[in-house]
Amino acid sequence: MAITAAMVKELRESTGAGMMDAKKALTESNGDMEAAVDWLRTKGLAKAAKKSGRTAAEGLVAVVVEGGKGVAVEVNSETDFVAKNAEFQGMVAKIAEAALNASDVDALKAADLGGKTVESTLTDAIAKIGENMGLRRMASIEGGNVVSYVHNAAAPGMGKIGVLVAMDGGDEAFGKQVAMHIAATSPAALNEAELDPAVVEKEKSVQIDIARESGKPEAVIEKMIVGRMQKFMAEVTLVNQQFVINPDVTVGDAAKALGATITGFIRLEVGEGIEKKEEDFAAEVAKTAAGA
Incomplete structure (x- = not known):
């Protein structure tokens, strides 16, 4: 039986298997969709696909x-x-x-x-x-x-x-x-030259807004911003950070x-930037016990 692209697509969507694995399963099963699913399961490929939607952090x-x-x-x-x-x-x-x-x-x-x-x-x-x-x-x-x-x-x-x-x-x-x-x-960059300009501009904008809340004149605010941005660079760039081994030097x-x-x-x-799903185990048990 000829294996069509539509058949491969259908099997991939139902099992999550890779394209080549889906095609091979259909070939081995002579186009029988249920048999192809079983073939993938015996190879562990369908099982792997079911796990692929779960958060790995x-x-x-x-x-x-x-x-x-x-x-x-x-x-x-x-x-x-x-x-x-x-x-x-x-x-x-x-x-x-x-x-x-x-x-x-x-x-x-x-x-x-x-x-x-x-x-x-x-x-x-x-x-x-x-x-x-x-x-x-x-x-x-x-x-x-x-x-x-x-x-x-x-x-x-x-x-x-x-x-x-x-x-x-x-x-x-x-x-x-x-x-x-x-x-x-966890410094953001090696030095000021390698720091993302967007990060710098965002921080500068925030500091300007904070400084203006003080009600001070613009000339004073400009000087305040220079100092605050120098402090920011000292906090986020590696070569300007105080050395944890000897805080007296950078x-x-x-x-x-x-x-x-x-x-x-x-x-x-590990897991940096991955949104982890918080599980309330007690609530889940209570929900199951209630027959929900």
Whole structure:
């Protein structure tokens, strides 16, 4: 029986399976839709699809450094319990290694991981473990010296927050201190030049509105804004922040004293920016008991 695009579309919509998987299921089932669904279920693909709509905001960030290059990847799961699973951690470690040769997330998803793509490996893991998972982000950085740090480590090289710091000069110990600082303070940018202009303008607008509430003359307000924006830059740009290791100096000054120049950084935190659905377990139990 000829397998049409409409049939593939229908099966994809009913199961959430990928296009190639849906087409193969229909081919194997000679166009029988119900049999194709069963085929997907036996392969774990339909099960994986059902999980795909659930929020995956837990998981791990893994970091790998090789030579003058470092990569960080975020692989999500639904629960922290899975993030502590040795099999999940092993998969994340392999994905991070593969990221060293990938240009972006899409390339990483298509990368080979022991004869399967990273995306297929994740699909298989969803079916086996029974939770939605996803490769959400990856980022890479290069420099004369790249140092990594993981906060709340669950296993070597992976945890809740992963940081990479690129420097010219300096040493491993200083790089680690800067990475720990970044994990704690989450700077918005390396310096003022790299800060998003839209962020700067928004903050300036807010500060102008606040200053005008004081009723002071415009000339005074202008001077107030200069000072407040300098303070803002000191709070959100890495090189201008007070160094958590020694608050008497800025990060930039600490680097300069060691003959180092920080050229960039990456900070990934698990679940950052994902809207988590809050569950009221007691209310859910009461609702079920009431027969609602």
